[in-house]
Amino acid sequence: xxxxxxxxxxxxxxxxxxxxxxxxxxxxxxxxxxxxxxxxxxxxxxxxxxxxxxxxxxxxxxxxxxxxxxxxxxxxxxxxxxxxxxxxxxxxxxxxxxxxxxxxxxxxxxxxxxxxxxxxxxxxxxxxxx
Amino acid sequence: xxxxxxxxxxxxxxxxxxxxxxxxxxxxxxxxxxxxxxxxxxxxxxxxxxxxxxxxxxxxxxxxxxxxxxxxxxxxxxxxxxxxxxxxxxxxxxxxxxxxxxxxxxxxxxxxxxxxxxx
Numbered sequence: 001x002x003x004x005x006x007x008x009x010x011x012x013x014x015x016x017x018x019x020x021x022x023x024x025x026x027x028x029x030x031x032x033x034x035x036x037x038x039x040x041x042x043x044x045x046x047x048x049x050x051x052x053x054x055x056x057x058x059x060x061x062x063x064x065x066x067x068x069x070x071x072x073x074x075x076x077x078x079x080x081x082x083x084x085x086x087x088x089x090x091x092x093x094x095x096x097x098x099x100x101x102x103x104x105x106x107x108x109x110x111x112x113x114x115x116x117x118x119x120x121x122x123x124x125x126x127x128x129x130x
Numbered sequence: 131x132x133x134x135x136x137x138x139x140x141x142x143x144x145x146x147x148x149x150x151x152x153x154x155x156x157x158x159x160x161x162x163x164x165x166x167x168x169x170x171x172x173x174x175x176x177x178x179x180x181x182x183x184x185x186x187x188x189x190x191x192x193x194x195x196x197x198x199x200x201x202x203x204x205x206x207x208x209x210x211x212x213x214x215x216x217x218x219x220x221x222x223x224x225x226x227x228x229x230x231x232x233x234x235x236x237x238x239x240x241x242x243x244x245x246x247x248x249x
Contacts, residue, residue: 011153032216037225
């Protein structure tokens with residue numbers, strides 16, 4: 001199982017995470033469009049980390065099982081999300097110009113889990129299968 | 131635009147072709163907007179074509195940054211076209227519910243140049 005953990009502190013780190021996600025998607029045998037969806041979802045999540053939490057981590061993993069896929073776990077110790085239900089609704093901004101983009105990110109992947117606690121941080125796990 | 135942060139504008143007749151590659155950062159798009167609008171101010175350009183063939187991943191923030199540049203150019207009286215958007219990018223932007231209402235697109239750069247000739 002191939003994995004990589006990347007510290008997220010800047011837009012450049014977010015871009016790097018997106019590139020690695022795409023590479024892992026290719027290694028997992030995802031179609032190019034699915035790989036792009038996976039990388040876009042990772043980009044959305046890590047961009048949120050930079051915007052709202054300043055720093056965090058993303059752990060990317062190639063899943064060798066059946067079906068194969070790519071897993072990304074994005075975590076930060078930022079302010080957390082006060083109202084997760086509201087944040088998961090479309091067209092809701094929590095202060096940034098575009099909102100968190102969580103509903104769109106969820107639509108891009110096959111599995112989406114999120115845990116967040118105000119003042120503690122946010123943890124998101126996504127999986128895109130082949 | 132190159133991955134190393136340089137802005138590249140290619141003049142093709144009365145149009146400007148902008149190859150888009152690599153991460154679409156704030157700094158890069160601000161530089162592009164500055165260079166492009168200064169070029170458009172000369173009044174010789176009728177259209178701007180963003181060649182998107184080099185973009186394999188584009189998130190909502192990236193697209194919003196591109197939108198700002200495109201709308202700025204539109205306000206200066208030129209037609210802006212996106213050419214060769216990759217399938218994964220197109221599908222992703224729709225799933226992200228990004229605002230694509232401003233975007234006029236063609237399948238190829240050649241089609242974009244052809245469309246601008248008719249303006």
